[in-house]
Amino acid sequence: MAKRLNQIGVENTEEHRRQYRQVLFSADSRVKKCIGGVIFFHETLYQKGDDGTPFVQTIKDKGIVVGIKVDKGVVPLAGTDGETTTQGLDGLSERCAQYKKDGADFAKWRCVLKISEHTPSALAILENANVLARYASICQQNGIVPIVEPEILPDGDHDLKRCQYVTEKVLAAVYKALSDHHVYLEGTLLKPNMVTPGHSCPTKYSPEEIAMATVTALRRTVPPAVPGVTFLSGGQSEEEASINLNAINNCPLARPWALTFSYGRALQASALSAWRGQRDNENMATEEFIKRAEVNGLAALGKYEDSGEDSGAAGQSLYVANHAY
Amino acid sequence: MTHQFPALSAEQKKALFETAHKIVASGKGILAADESVGTMGNRLQRINVENTEENRRAFREILFSSDASINQSIGGVIFFHETLYQKDSSGKLFPDVIKNKGIVVGIKLDKGTAPLAGTNGETSIQGLDGLAERCAQYKKDGVDFGKWRAVLKITDTTPSQLAIQENANTLARYASICQQHGLVPIVEPEILPDGDHDLQRCQYVTEKVLAAVYKALNDHHVYLEGTLLKPNMVTAGLSCSKKYPPQEVAMATVTALLRTVPAAVPGICFLSGGQSEEEASVNLNAINLCPLPKPWKLTFSYGRALQASALAAWSGKSANKKAAQEAFCKRAQQTFSQPRQWLTAGSSSQVLCLSLRRTWFTAERGRAKLWPADFLTLAKNINSGVENINSDEH
Numbered sequence: 001m002a003k004r005l006n007q008i009g010v011e012n013t014e015e016h017r018r019q020y021r022q023v024l025f026s027a028d029s030r031v032k033k034c035i036g037g038v039i040f041f042h043e044t045l046y047q048k049g050d051d052g053t054p055f056v057q058t059i060k061d062k063g064i065v066v067g068i069k070v071d072k073g074v075v076p077l078a079g080t081d082g083e084t085t086t087q088g089l090d091g092l093s094e095r096c097a098q099y100k101k102d103g104a105d106f107a108k109w110r111c112v113l114k115i116s117e118h119t120p121s122a123l124a125i126l127e128n129a130n131v132l133a134r135y136a137s138i139c140q141q142n143g144i145v146p147i148v149e150p151e152i153l154p155d156g157d158h159d160l161k162r163c164q165y166v167t168e169k170v171l172a173a174v175y176k177a178l179s180d181h182h183v184y185l186e187g188t189l190l191k192p193n194m195v196t197p198g199h200s201c202p203t204k205y206s207p208e209e210i211a212m213a214t215v216t217a218l219r220r221t222v223p224p225a226v227p228g229v230t231f232l233s234g235g236q237s238e239e240e241a242s243i244n245l246n247a248i249n250n251c252p253l254a255r256p257w258a259l260t261f262s263y264g265r266a267l268q269a270s271a272l273s274a275w276r277g278q279r280d281n282e283n284m285a286t287e288e289f290i291k292r293a294e295v296n297g298l299a300a301l302g303k304y305e306d307s308g309e310d311s312g313a314a315g316q317s318l319y320v321a322n323h324a325y
Numbered sequence: 326m327t328h329q330f331p332a333l334s335a336e337q338k339k340a341l342f343e344t345a346h347k348i349v350a351s352g353k354g355i356l357a358a359d360e361s362v363g364t365m366g367n368r369l370q371r372i373n374v375e376n377t378e379e380n381r382r383a384f385r386e387i388l389f390s391s392d393a394s395i396n397q398s399i400g401g402v403i404f405f406h407e408t409l410y411q412k413d414s415s416g417k418l419f420p421d422v423i424k425n426k427g428i429v430v431g432i433k434l435d436k437g438t439a440p441l442a443g444t445n446g447e448t449s450i451q452g453l454d455g456l457a458e459r460c461a462q463y464k465k466d467g468v469d470f471g472k473w474r475a476v477l478k479i480t481d482t483t484p485s486q487l488a489i490q491e492n493a494n495t496l497a498r499y500a501s502i503c504q505q506h507g508l509v510p511i512v513e514p515e516i517l518p519d520g521d522h523d524l525q526r527c528q529y530v531t532e533k534v535l536a537a538v539y540k541a542l543n544d545h546h547v548y549l550e551g552t553l554l555k556p557n558m559v560t561a562g563l564s565c566s567k568k569y570p571p572q573e574v575a576m577a578t579v580t581a582l583l584r585t586v587p588a589a590v591p592g593i594c595f596l597s598g599g600q601s602e603e604e605a606s607v608n609l610n611a612i613n614l615c616p617l618p619k620p621w622k623l624t625f626s627y628g629r630a631l632q633a634s635a636l637a638a639w640s641g642k643s644a645n646k647k648a649a650q651e652a653f654c655k656r657a658q659q660t661f662s663q664p665r666q667w668l669t670a671g672s673s674s675q676v677l678c679l680s681l682r683r684t685w686f687t688a689e690r691g692r693a694k695l696w697p698a699d700f701l702t703l704a705k706n707i708n709s710g711v712e713n714i715n716s717d718e719h
Contacts, residue, residue: 165328222587256618
């Protein structure tokens with residue numbers, strides 16, 4: 001939150017963080033159609049709006065499910081090329097039980113992998129998959145739906161194919177671990193990266209190519225029992241994240257899970273810069289957020305019509321060529 | 326692990342994809358006519374026919390010379406090595422007879438079981454030696470898919486971790502080699518129905534085995550869109566005292582598959598195991614009517630369950646040839662898995678399945694008692710599953 005507030009010249013105090021979340025949570029009933037869940041940070045779960053209503057209550061009153069981040073950040077894996085695992089398993093069961101009492105019904109745990117010459121290594125993949133599975137198992141024991149997030153960072157100059165390959169390997173390991181740990185897949189969600197080229201990759205790819213690579217990778221690894229896949233936005237801009245999600249939902253391959261979003265920056269960037277810490281800007285900022293939420297709601301149904309581009313023909317020709325994926 | 330060295334070119338993938346889809350197109354299934362000499366001997370003995378090469382040839386001829394319309398229910402035939410080089414009475418090679426009906430020719434590739442030392446009578450499968458060369462030769466001889474049967478069993482101590490691991494690994498090696506030679510691998514991890522275990526136990530084991538199989542296939546860089554799966558249905562053990570109706574078999578089976586088989590796999594062709602012809606068809610039909618989503622084709626790869634009546638009708642006498650053929654064609658048609666009648670929202674069968682699913686959540690082995698957070702969601706899922714069935718698949 002410090003980084004975000006710094007960017008708009010706002011001091012990172014608890015009150016500012018509270019005010020900012022209030023801007024988002026005070027969105028009217030228009031968000032009910034496009035937002036199904038909100039992931040909270042621990043501090044926010046116990047904060048209230050100006051009128052004294054706990055944020056948890058405000059969200060639940062809109063019929064939206066409350067979630068909580070439960071991991072405790074990354075730690076290094078010794079002997080690797082700067083790779084990490086994620087901590088947070090200690091006392092996780094007790095924390096989940098408490099969060100459940102306090103209104104949370106789902107949780108999130110983020111693991112991080114990166115693509116480079118020698119990464120992700122077999123150890124990094126195995127260890128992160130295992131820790132995700134332990135987390136998921138403990139959540140379910142406490143009535144909490146675990147969102148499983150194995151993020152492969154977009155940093156690097158690798159191409160689309162490389163990302164697809166790595167994504168398939170990582171997801172296969174994740175679902176094997178979930179099976180080994182007896183996790184009930186129908187009560188989980190997946191939060192993966194879309195399959196994209198690295199940020200410094202010289203080749204540009206169309207949204208349809210990104211969609212084809214992403215859906216292909218998921219079809220090869222994510223069992224149909226998983227109800228939904230909620231993509232992270234990674235480094236994508238608000239517009240990029242929406243266009244890509246829309247293309248994914250128009251991909252001509254069969255998709256047995258819901259394909260939707262779990263966006264932070266890609267939903268909040270405009271709202272943040274409209275707000276700039278001024279109470280007078282609150283309504284305008286909330287409007288920016290609602291706008292973004294509605295766009296992504298449409299994209300999750302494949303119905304977002306961005307300026308001009310008719311993706312129909314582009315998508316069709318890709319289907320013929322899809323054996324390249 | 327970090328880099329891709331593509332196992333197959335786009336053209337190779339396309340060919341495998343098309344063959345796999347052709348075999349299971351429009352609900353068609355597979356005739357498993359790959360009984361080894363020994364197994365064929367067992368079948369022939371039951372109808373008092375001598376196990377000679379000519380008798381084996383004659384019986385296969387009865388099946389293969391059926392009217393071409395058999396190609397509406399049969400998409401592929403699995404051959405045994407000997408049969409691939411036999412001819413019909415007019416001197417035509419059997420694979421050509423089959424191909425001319427637009428049916429894909431397959432070959433059994435494994436070389437039977439070998440014991441796994443230190444286990445409770447468990448086995449692995451042999452056949453990897455020289456497999457690449459054999460595949461290349463079979464491809465030249467008209468074959469387009471392969472079959473390899475791994476065997477696991479359920480007891481108090483089995484299947485063991487080793488048996489699951491080892492069989493999954495050999496299946497993946499076989500699949501990889503097949504694809505290198507343009508053959509679609511049918512992956513068959515059979516869990517035997519022997520035993521007195523209940524339905525839940527079979528489901529649990531099936532889920533563990535299939536998860537291991539698909540992890541191994543991924544590790545070995547196998548192109549899933551160019552494979553088929555041949556699993557057991559999830560059933561209670563043959564000596565289980567409790568009887569389960571087809572709807573429960575269907576629910577358990579489809580649930581297990583949804584949890585383990587990626588949507589990229591085009592088709593799942595069930596083995597009939599110890600089931601009678603009628604049982605195998607009824608269960609397959611229930612599976613296709615199950616209100617859960619089904620992103621793969623669900624069809625059959627039957628040996629006994631397609632041939633039993635034909636064998637009995639033939640009894641080794643050439644005068645009975647026509648009767649035997651009719652019995653076979655009838656069986657194929659009845660097994661043909663495209664159900665005519667679909668559930669509509671609110672029908673009583675849907676309610677039955679809804680209540681079955683509810684029972685499922687509490688009865689599952691070892692799971693916390695989890696009720697779906699929202700039965701509305703569940704119902705919606707069931708409804709959307711029904712809608713998906715009615716629309717055309719990509």
